[in-house]
Amino acid sequence: MENVSSSLLEGYKPKSKLSESLTSTVWLAKHIVTGEEAVLKCFNLSKLNLNLRNCLNNELEFLSSINHPNIIRLIKVIHEADFLIMVMEYCNGGALSSYIRCNGKVDEHIAKRFMKQIGAGLEIIHDNHIIHRDLKPENILLAGTGDESVLKIADFSLSRKLLPGKYLETVCGSPFYMAPEVLQFQRYNEKADMWSVGAILFELLHGYPPFRGNNNVQVLKNIKSSTCTPFSRLILQQLHPDCIDVCSRLLCINPATRLSFDEFYKHNFLNI
Numbered sequence: 366m367e368n369v370s371s372s373l374l375e376g377y378k379p380k381s382k383l384s385e386s387l388t389s390t391v392w393l394a395k396h397i398v399t400g401e402e403a404v405l406k407c408f409n410l411s412k413l414n415l416n417l418r419n420c421l422n423n424e425l426e427f428l429s430s431i432n433h434p435n436i437i438r439l440i441k442v443i444h445e446a447d448f449l450i451m452v453m454e455y456c457n458g459g460a461l462s463s464y465i466r467c468n469g470k471v472d473e474h475i476a477k478r479f480m481k482q483i484g485a486g487l488e489i490i491h492d493n494h495i496i497h498r499d500l501k502p503e504n505i506l507l508a509g510t511g512d513e514s515v516l517k518i519a520d521f522s523l524s525r526k527l528l529p530g531k532y533l534e535t536v537c538g539s540p541f542y543m544a545p546e547v548l549q550f551q552r553y554n555e556k557a558d559m560w561s562v563g564a565i566l567f568e569l570l571h572g573y574p575p576f577r578g579n580n581n582v583q584v585l586k587n588i589k590s591s592t593c594t595p596f597s598r599l600i601l602q603q604l605h606p607d608c609i610d611v612c613s614r615l616l617c618i619n620p621a622t623r624l625s626f627d628e629f630y631k632h633n634f635l636n637i
Contacts, residue, residue, distance in 0.1 A: 375443055377405060377452065388417055393455065403440060406451040424521040425451070427495055435486030437506060437519040458507025458514050461565075465502055470572040470600070473608055477634065480566055482516040484630045487562070490518070491555065491626045496533065498523040500561035501542040502568060527555060540584045541574040545618050548585040556620040559629060563615025570604065571597055575616060588618060607634040 377394040383404065384391045392405045408421065428439035428451075443450040458464070461479075465471075471479075483505065490497060497504075497518070504520040523537050532552035544560035546553045567575040575595055578584040594613040601609065611634040617623040624632070 374405070374450070375441075377403060379405065388413055402455040402457075404453040404455050406453060408449045408451075409447055410449055411447045420522045421449070423524055423526075427493065427521050427524060431489060431493075433486060433489045434515060435482050435517055436489060437517045453519075454508070454517075456506035456508045456517060456519075458510050460503050461505040461507060461516065462502035464507060465568060465572060471569050473570070473604055476566060476569040476608070479516055479569060480562075481635050483518065483562065483565070484635060486516070486518040487558070487626060488630060490524075490558075494526055494528055495521075495524050496527045496555045497521065497558050497561075498525065498533075499538045499542075500558055500565065501539050502565060503539075505565070540581050541577060543581075543584075544620065545585060545588050546620055548581050548588075553620065555626065556623050559615055559624055559626060560620075562629065563612055563624075566612050567594070567596075567616065570600060570608070570612070605634070607632070607637065610634070 374394070376397050376399075378397055379392040379394045381393050382390065383393055388408060390407045392407065393402065394405045395402050410418070413421065425439075425442060428437070429442070432438065437456070438454040440452040440454060443452065499520060499522075500518070504518065506517045506519050507514045508517060509515055525533060527533060532554050534550075534552050536547055536550055538547060538557075538561070540548070542561045542564045544553060544557040547557050564574055564576075576584050576587045576591070578587055594609075594616050596604070596609065596612075611624070611629065611632045614622075614624045615629065629635075
């Protein structure tokens with residue numbers, strides 16, 4: 366953070382760099398007075414084009430209005446000249462993707478607990494008519510460890526407000542978790558997020574995503590060639606019918622028959 370003055374950081378002292386891209390640098394920091402750890406996501410606004418500025422503004426608008434245990438908390442925004450810093454809560458459990466890599470597939474009761482928490486966060490997103498567009502294990506963080514861990518949906522840089530009955534057309538997201546209508550350059554709505562939820566549930570149960578490939582075309586081909594949700598036969602025998610049903614109906618190729626958020630959140634799998 367050599368280009369950012371210490372006075373701009375308002376008491377936060379950077380400890381280590383977590384990641385870096387062309388548009389932002391992310392640091393783990395500690396507040397000098399309180400000792401609170403936080404994540405500093407630092408932007409040089411002069412390097413952002415109009416589209417990236419709009420993405421940042423959308424993320425700031427949503428996170429500034431939300432305070433929910435299953436959505437990453439924006440502590441404050443520091444803005445001076447060409448620099449903008451998002452001070453975010455630090456999740457010491459890392460990303461759900463790392464959790465899956467370390468633990469492999471999880472038991473059904475853990476998958477259910479995680480899905481309930483994701484659903485609780487999605488309820489707020491849904492109520493605000495927001496579509497996330499990049500739900501994946503890398504963008505779900507864990508605060509705490511073990512049975513006390515709390516999942517938090519993060520990274521709203523691709524999110525958009527989408528009113529009922531409206532559609533989006535921009536292709537974005539991560540191929541393993543993108544709905545087939547997005548991969549096919551078709552218009553889409555909030556049901557695209559529900560496909561991503563199904564892919565995350567499948568990965569929790571298996572340790573890998575349901576449909577893979579070296580590129581978007583291969584992923585889409587594998588989706589289209591599958592006559593049903595590709596559960597492992599061994600794992601299928603261990604799952605409750607409600608778990609199989611919710612995952613299969615989330616991973617429905619036709620968005621018209623795919624579970625809506627309300628149908629997902631009220632499903633027996635999450636409520637029994």
